[in-house]
Amino acid sequence: MKRILLFCGLLALGLQMRAEGYQVNLQGNRQTGMGHTGTGLFFGASSMHFNPGALSFLDKKYDFSFGGSAVFSNNTFQKQTPSVYEAKSDNPVGTPFYFYGATKLTNKLVVGLSVTSPYGNTLKWGDDWDGKYLIQDISLKAIFVQPTMSYKINDKLGLGLGLMAVSGSVDLNKALPVHDTMGDASVNITGNTWAFGFNAGVSYQATDKLSLGLSYRSKVMVEMEGGDADFTVPNSLAGVYTDTKFNAELPMPTNITFGLGYQINEKLLLAADLQYVGWSAYESLDFDFEAESVPDSKNQRDFDNTMIYRLGAEYTMNDKIQFRAGIYYDSTPIPEDLLTPETPGTNKIGMSMGCGYQICDKLSVDVSLLYIHGEKREDGYAPTNFYGTYYTNAVIPGIGLNYSF
């Protein structure tokens, strides 16, 4: 059995894979170990992200869970042939994290608070790489703070609702095609702001073995107003490219996820999630600069809606140890001819494994390892005619602690 699984896993390395814009799905190490399934499961406080409806099924009075992952991502760009040019990104280690805290107020009502980072993008191509006029480096972060309430209608059905308050920030650098003795001019764009949305879910224990869940995370349009655009330009052009403020907006798209869990026997739990991501909300990335002399920047995106298919399993060895494995397929929202090095998305396959250990009655630890393999993608951004082949992968170890009493 395991031999077959392993064989399938290795085979998948050579298959075509799928991507995900700037979404980061790493909101619980137990779930991550299982291919980031969980919408149809009852995993305590971390349900706040996956399905607020499942939170009402909390076992203990208090449940806390926190953890994080380290994203080691690699991007390689080979310029469109004939060319010998190749660039490798030097990405800083991404550190998405999560914190969940929940308490049962009554037998039916659970409230909680979650802090997660489900969106982000950290890429560093370098100041002098060939795509410098598109992007040199970008750091995009969104922290979601979500107070949540979940109500158990009966032993089978739970509903939940959370308010998402989002702190979004961006810091990006790109070169400008104007020279002085120091080389290219450049612009640094920074800003942060708050935006709001909601997360609703319903959870249903259909039979002893089968559980179902549906969650809806609304779109959050992060509207940046009064961000800072700082220009480094030749002295003679300082009057044109003057440091100024900008307005821009970036959507965190709608997510609708249907999940199910199936307890085959006491030891083996299977899970599957079908996640729809409303990426079509990302039509354009426009910077509206306050200074009249600085031309506004309009950048076509026109992303497509996508689906992510997830499968996961958890094998309970004994009271102390659980082993997990999962696989998912994530299709890219980025259409042909609109692929930028700022978000070099491609169809990706994710393969994960994980392990849980019950340290004592109240405390358990989860570790996970996720490998994301991006399908090589030969494409580019037509408006600025920058084409080549992008190769992407990431190795993401994670660890989390759960404390409940």
Next chain:
Amino acid sequence: MLKTILKYTMLLTAVLLWSCEPNTDEFTPANGSADFSKFVAIGDSYTAGYTDGALGRKGQESGFSYILGQQLAYVGSNSYNQPLVQSEGSVGTTDLPAGGKNGYLKLELSEAGIAPVPTVGDMSIFADEIYSPDNQNFGVPGAKVIHLGELPDPSPSYAQLNPFFKRFASSDQATVIGDAMAANPSFVSLWIGGNDVLTYALTGGEDDAITPSAMFDYALSEIAKVAFGSGQQGVIANVPGIDALPYFTTIPYNAFTIDAKTAAVLNSKYEQYNLAAKQMGLAEMVFSEGSNAFVIYDETIPAQLGSRRQATSDDRLLLTAKAEAQSWTATSDPILGNEFVLTTTELDEIRNATNAYNETIKGISKQYGLAHVDLYAIMKELSEKGLVIDGHKYSAAFVSGGAFSLDGIHATGRGSAIIANAFIEAINTTYKANVPLANVNDYDMVEFP
């Protein structure tokens, strides 16, 4: 059980870490059916690496033939040796203007705005004696097609006429094509013909003459016979149109800006002209406050009308017209002389000649099976629509366009890379080769202060 799981876990981890960096498919350069072992470039100032109004190391080390030479190194070329300027300086012409300012142009910021100004030239460059049998760049600033071969008696030899050639010629009696072929090239790039119209155009059609197309055809055929007649492979490029060069497109015909008082003075001054012009069916001259069409010299207008008229959008003012107009004072007769203007008649002669040259060049490329570079089309696209390359849109706009240097005729490093890539694409097509393109972004544009 636990052991088995651990074993496979470690195995899978090993696979993951081993493939931590994405595996990439390598691009393999290939020479196809061409032999690039000895590449030689023959041509004019573009081939020489002339830029910003002068010849110096900066341009020689970012000229199109240099970039092409670098890229050919991936497919079997062993070297690209040039007659490099021996000093840090640069020199543009043999005439020494006031202050010796015949070196590179550079942008300077003044109260009037940002404008190119010449730097001091280094005349000692003309005293270089750097003949080398290893030289591979036979680009001579100013050369027309007839200059490449033996000049007819009683003309002195080209090495004696053109100090840009003399500095690296094998002898006083040497010919450009003779020296080039003595280098035993396996692959030749030939781009010549620009000066056959440009030298005339740069004087506003006042001096010099357009090379008659029959003479061009004969002379280039003779050169091609020597360059490619004994089986050499190569590439030949055609002549860009004059309308693509910022030198002739930057100053608008109607940039003559005056106040109401000056307009009134001019209107009364040309009252008689207008009466006579009306009778002859010629256009009248009318001035108003604001921008007006310049008054230009036109020899086709009768002398009794002063051989002058107002420019139209069909005329082209030279870049030098700007400084001329700025030099006018209240007492000047504001007219742009012949040397500042190409009239429609002159432009048609230039365009017709260019088209005829390009027919000859196309014919020669077919005759010898050479790669043919349609720079006429590329420069036309650059000037009319712009070229979007790797994140930036290049145009033929003066200073800001990115492709043309401060002299408004020659290319920047980026412009040279665009030209070199056009050569490479033509070579790849004709010789089924896979010569890698140059990275345009690796080269320089105009430098701002």
